[in-house]
Amino acid sequence: MVIVKNKSWIIGTLLMSILLSACSGGFEGNMERDLGEFSYQNQQNETVELSDVEGTPTLVNFIFTNCDTVCPPMTFNMTEIQQAIEAEGIEDYRILSFSVDPENDSPEALQEFMSSYSLNERKWDFLTGYTQEEIIDFAMESFQAIVADDPESDQVIHGTSFYLVDKEGTVVKNYDGISDVPIDEIVSDLKAVGDE
Numbered sequence: 077m078v079i080v081k082n083k084s085w086i087i088g089t090l091l092m093s094i095l096l097s098a099c100s101g102g103f104e105g106n107m108e109r110d111l112g113e114f115s116y117q118n119q120q121n122e123t124v125e126l127s128d129v130e131g132t133p134t135l136v137n138f139i140f141t142n143c144d145t146v147c148p149p150m151t152f153n154m155t156e157i158q159q160a161i162e163a164e165g166i167e168d169y170r171i172l173s174f175s176v177d178p179e180n181d182s183p184e185a186l187q188e189f190m191s192s193y194s195l196n197e198r199k200w201d202f203l204t205g206y207t208q209e210e211i212i213d214f215a216m217e218s219f220q221a222i223v224a225d226d227p228e229s230d231q232v233i234h235g236t237s238f239y240l241v242d243k244e245g246t247v248v249k250n251y252d253g254i255s256d257v258p259i260d261e262i263v264s265d266l267k268a269v270g271d272e
Contacts, residue, residue, distance in 0.1 A: 103268035105248035111136075111241050112218045116174075117205035119186040124172070124201045126245065133270045134170040134241040135262070137253055138215060138223065138234045139202075140177035141189040146236050150253045154238065155195045160263045162196065168270050171200040176211055176223045176232045178204045219247055238262065242269040 115125035137154060139147040154171060161169055175181035181189075186202040206214075208225070215221040221235040237250040240262070249265060251258055 103265050105240075107220070107247055107250055109218055109220065109247040111245045111247055112214055114203075114206075114214065116203040117183055118201040118203055119183050119190060119197070121183040124203060129170050129172070129241070130245055131243050132168055132170050133243060133266045134172060135266065136172045136174065136219070136239040136241060136247075137237070138176050138211075138221060139173050140175050140232055140234075141181050141185045142177060142230060144231065146254060150236055150238075151190075151193055153253055153257045153259075154200075155193050157238070157257070157259050157262055158195055158200065160259050161266060164263055164267065166263070166267055166270065169199060169266055173200070173202045174211060174215070175202065175204045176208075176215070176234045178206050178208060178211060219250075240265055240269065243272065 111126065111129075113126050115123055118124045135154070135157065137150055139151060141147075151173070154173070158171060175186065181202075181204045183204060186204060190197065190200075190202055212223045215223045215234070219235075219237075219239055221237065221239075222233065223235075224233045226233050236253045238253040238257070239247050240249040240251075242248050248269065251262055
């Protein structure tokens with residue numbers, strides 16, 4: 077009889093834990109950094125700044141158009157995430173892709189790059205209009221992400237993570253942007269921080 081009571085208590089405790097985590101959205105971040113001030117040009121040569129995304133959950137990554145390794149698969153993976161977000165009926169979100177090669181990535185080059193992908197341009201800005209030093213500092217300060225020139229080639233070394241920024245402008249989580257991209261988790265997290 078005691079065993080049955082203990083089992084009932086354990087089951088009840090587990091159910092309560094599941095319910096509580098469901099009520100909190102189940103979101104757990106793995107970082108906490110303030111998204112720094114910025115005011116840059118997008119692929120339409122329009123200014124996009126921090127105030128444009130404040131109050132909106134935002135996904136961020138770093139790419140460049142001349143990238144011959146990780147950027148095409150990262151961009152494709154982000155399009156898959158965007159499609160999953162919109163399939164869930166989530167309308168309150170933004171995506172920002174910061175160029176790590178701003179000297180070569182003009183708005184026109186970014187427009188040409190993104191035209192190879194099936195994406196919703198109204199929600200996704202590819203950004204340029206700053207110096208290499210500015211994006212190196214911005215990436216490190218806001219995302220703890222490394223950006224560096226490759227002295228051996230015309231490529232730029234940069235991280236392959238996707239980042240989630242909450243409505244308060246805090247970078248709260250990063251994810252693998254290349255392999256085993258957790259699309260369902262990203263969509264769920266975006267929804268959770270959007271509902272807060």
